[in-house]
Amino acid sequence: MLEDFLKYQAKTTPHPLGLEIASASGSFIFDTQGKSYLDFVAGVSALPLGHSHPKVVRALKSQIEKYMHVMVYGEFAQAPAVALCKKLVELLPENHEVVYLTNSGTEAIEGAMKLAKRATQRSGLVAAHNSYHGSTHGALSLLGFEQQKKGYRPLLPGVSFIRFNDASDLNQIDETTAAVLLETIQGGAGFILPENDYLKKVKKRCEQVGALLLLDEIQPGFGRTGKMFGFEHYGIAPDIIVMGKALGGGLPIGAFSASKALMNQLEDDPKLGHITTFGGNPVIATAALTTINEIIDQRLMEQTLDKEKIFRKNLQHHLIKTIRGKGLMLAPIFENPEIPNFLVARCIEKGLLLFWLLWEKNAIRISPPLNISEEEIVMGCTIIKESLDEL
Numbered sequence: 001m002l003e004d005f006l007k008y009q010a011k012t013t014p015h016p017l018g019l020e021i022a023s024a025s026g027s028f029i030f031d032t033q034g035k036s037y038l039d040f041v042a043g044v045s046a047l048p049l050g051h052s053h054p055k056v057v058r059a060l061k062s063q064i065e066k067y068m069h070v071m072v073y074g075e076f077a078q079a080p081a082v083a084l085c086k087k088l089v090e091l092l093p094e095n096h097e098v099v100y101l102t103n104s105g106t107e108a109i110e111g112a113m114k115l116a117k118r119a120t121q122r123s124g125l126v127a128a129h130n131s132y133h134g135s136t137h138g139a140l141s142l143l144g145f146e147q148q149k150k151g152y153r154p155l156l157p158g159v160s161f162i163r164f165n166d167a168s169d170l171n172q173i174d175e176t177t178a179a180v181l182l183e184t185i186q187g188g189a190g191f192i193l194p195e196n197d198y199l200k201k202v203k204k205r206c207e208q209v210g211a212l213l214l215l216d217e218i219q220p221g222f223g224r225t226g227k228m229f230g231f232e233h234y235g236i237a238p239d240i241i242v243m244g245k246a247l248g249g250g251l252p253i254g255a256f257s258a259s260k261a262l263m264n265q266l267e268d269d270p271k272l273g274h275i276t277t278f279g280g281n282p283v284i285a286t287a288a289l290t291t292i293n294e295i296i297d298q299r300l301m302e303q304t305l306d307k308e309k310i311f312r313k314n315l316q317h318h319l320i321k322t323i324r325g326k327g328l329m330l331a332p333i334f335e336n337p338e339i340p341n342f343l344v345a346r347c348i349e350k351g352l353l354l355f356w357l358l359w360e361k362n363a364i365r366i367s368p369p370l371n372i373s374e375e376e377i378v379m380g381c382t383i384i385k386e387s388l389d390e391l
């Protein structure tokens with residue numbers, strides 16, 4: 001399979017990890033040789049319930065037998081998508097009355113950017129250095145890492161960049177700004193948390209100049225940091241919230257939410273403001289609704305901060321300088337990139353799956369399923385420490 005994978009499937013790096021997957025269940029992935037890997041990555045935060053959770057599988061089977069796809073987004077009322085949007089509205093801040101479902105996080109970012117431009121009749125967008133919001137031209141225009149963009153110019157005009165956590169840059173947000181788009185917790189930058197009321201200051205500046213605040217909750221969303229959404233830690237509510245990854249419980253999804261007054265902009269004059277064939281797909285919406293319900297029913301959100309403590313306690317090693325992040329999005333930081341490179345490779349050999357972060361090369365990503373057990377956490381941390389001891 002590996003030979004055909006390398007031959008026929010387009011690659012995104014010259015040397016992919018190339019594990020040959022046979023199956024996956026709970027916190028473990030199994031390769032075609034029968035070797036098991038404890039998964040500390042969870043599909044890059046996309047599997048809050050681990051792999052193939054039985055309740056999600058059961059719900060999916062039942063939906064597939066009823067119908068899989070009947071019509072493009074927004075024309076027919078289909079119970080799974082309706083129930084999902086209703087549930088999300090219950091969980092979101094008060095002024096978020098409507099949800100638009102998309103195929104991916106990136107598509108939700110695109111829809112949210114368009115909505116902000118249309119609602120404000122302005123074209124300026126402000127994003128943060130070292131941000132990541134997706135890989136299409138619009139999302140790429142907001143991406144704050146120049147090296148990644150240089151092959152694709154020209155990108156969107158009117159985009160400017162501010163330093164995350166630096167309030168002295170906020171004067172770049174002005175009356176021409178349609179929206180400021182930030183990750184609540186910067187992911188690719190190394191799990192950087194907002195500090196010193198930064199998000200409140202951004203929100204205040206947006207209000208002063210009539211710009212909208214969009215928060216990308218694609219990584220912290222759905223319990224990963226101990227609250228349903230990451231921004232709940234910081235005492236603000238954004239105007240538009242972009243969701244994805246964990247929401248789908250392992251299937252592809254994205255969503256953006258706003259007030260009805262804002263979202264109405266997409267439906268008329270001209271109508272079809274954002275259209276998508278598979279957004280709101282009933283099978284995927286079923287996975288999403290079942291996943292959210294299980295996160296709530298099993299109180300996984302509440303357990304996240306205790307699990308963070310277990311990680312921090314078990315990841316004490318002289319080569320780990322600090323551990324950034326919150327809840328179950330944690331990034332041990334090392335002296336140089338050689339250590340994470342060694343660690344990812346060595347841990348895979350020893351049966352633990354870790355991964356890198358996009359721009360912070362001195363870090364490894366730890367973003368396991370939210371329902372990972374204490375025993376599994378200790379097991380993985382022991383493998384990390386034993387591997388570091390070899391250096």
Ligand SMILES: Cc1ncc(COP(=O)(O)O)c(C=O)c1O
Nearest residue numbers: 104105106132133134218219244
């Ligand atoms: C913060 C953030 N925004 C947007 C995206 C894009 O989401 P997707 O890959 O589902 O399109 C990602 C994906 O890694 C992300 O981490």
